[in-house]
Amino acid sequence: MLEQENPSIRTCPINRNHWYVVARSCEVKAQPISITLWYQKIVIYRDQAGMIHALEDSCPHRLVKLSQGAIVGNEIECAYHGWRFNGEGKCTLIPYLNENQKLPPCQIRSYPVQELDGFIWVFPGDKNYLNQESVQPMGVPEWEHLNYIATVSIIDCPSHFSFLIENLMDMYHGHLHDNYQAWTSAKLQNLSVNLNRVDAYYDAQSYYTIDKIWSISQLFLPPLRRLHPEPLTVSYLYPHWVSTLGKDFKIYCLFCPVHETYTRAYLIHFTSLHAFWRLHKLPIWFRRWIKESLFGCAQKMLDGLVRQDITMIAQEQEAYLNSSAQKSYELNPTIYQVQKLILKQAETV
Structure with missing residues (x-):
């Protein structure tokens, strides 16, 4: 069904009664x-x-x-x-x-x-909300887990936060990313919605299979990549985002909306080492050394994705500022539900 964008989505405030990420510990x-x-x-x-x-x-x-x-x-x-x-x-x-x-x-x-x-x-x-179970920090348990290799890219996006979260939830723009993309041919299979989250389930094709020690090189050597089917899940857990691509990759985006036309966020890409069962038998200190040594191994890919997405999002924001009354149409039901969630959360401010 064709849905017209709600114009107030581009000016609505955040719900302050949530935990937001403002910096890396380091x-x-x-x-x-x-x-x-x-x-x-x-x-x-x-x-x-x-x-x-x-x-x-x-x-x-x-x-x-x-x-x-x-x-x-x-x-x-x-x-x-x-x-x-x-x-x-x-x-x-x-x-x-x-x-x-x-x-x-x-x-x-x-x-x-x-x-x-x-x-x-x-x-x-409001500090009175702090004890509510629904108002706890989302957390990133893979950060310390020895089976996950992290890469972090900071997103400085000259737009309202709604443009960025819609970009993250929309899996139909893969062709934008050329050699940086991790997936292609996404097809929405199911959509789940409740008060605080939207979950979209896609069938997709992944370019990566992390099952051999040399597999990590696929992150920066495109000729080694081979397409194969994988489930792709993207979730808006207000105010943050998380996605999984098969068993090999998990990505978080932690939001810090600055103001109505600027958003900072932290994009964290995790590559799983679960397939390497022999590695799990090695000493903890050695596994930690591997985790720390490989930190940032997907940096080029992740930074490339961010640059391309910011270019498009900045144009969306500019077009809105130049003509906020101009109609915009959306075909993806996921985005329609994301907008409803953002507006609903803003009502509680």
Whole structure:
């Protein structure tokens, strides 16, 4: 059935009552970093014990960025006048305070934050929702699993987040990717929808079979690839995305919508080593060495996919900004359900 796009999908906000990924763990070192999560400026930093904290990136004194300051012990110090704040956002020190003066009762917002599976997750919403089972971080269990080799590509996309998630859920654009594509000839077989997710099940042809030690070379040597049928599943687990292609590959996309026309996301590609049963009998330290040594082995392929997709998505956003009233039609029922889910989630804001 032919469906017309709902124009409000391109301006709707995120549902803040979810966990969003704002950085890789390795990005947060000795210096604080500034991130933006749906118009909210946040400073992320590690204290001397290595614990992660997330605060409003604004000193209440002169409203300058705390992220330009420094970490002193377990606190963050403003670069301007040296005011310090603890992980709860409370002012603990003003260097020039007189004996007859008290610390002002200023309080900056602190955000629930977790370091999980190699990434920093922030909850920007109402803290009363934190204990709900449906509002837990999705997690990436393959990150530490010794049978999975990871590659990470950062997506900086000049568009509303809906354009990016629709691209990820649409398996009919494989010919765009030339030698970078992992699949072809996708045919939608089934579609499952509930309150927080959309699952699309495709029959497809995969270019890869990871069953021999040299099979990894298929990721960067196209002549070695051979087509064969594999099931392809793509799922929107609001606000993130995950996909599996047969038994060999799993991909996540973890979202950090910046504002209405810009989205940052982390695309994580996992190549499975489950087929190598002899490898599983080797010492743990050796298997971990293999996992770490092969990290990023699919970088060229993944970065190539991202570049090509961003080119198309940027054009979609530009066309919308130039003529938001122009009709756009969608034939894929998966995209229609994704749009409904995004709009439904936005209603709870």
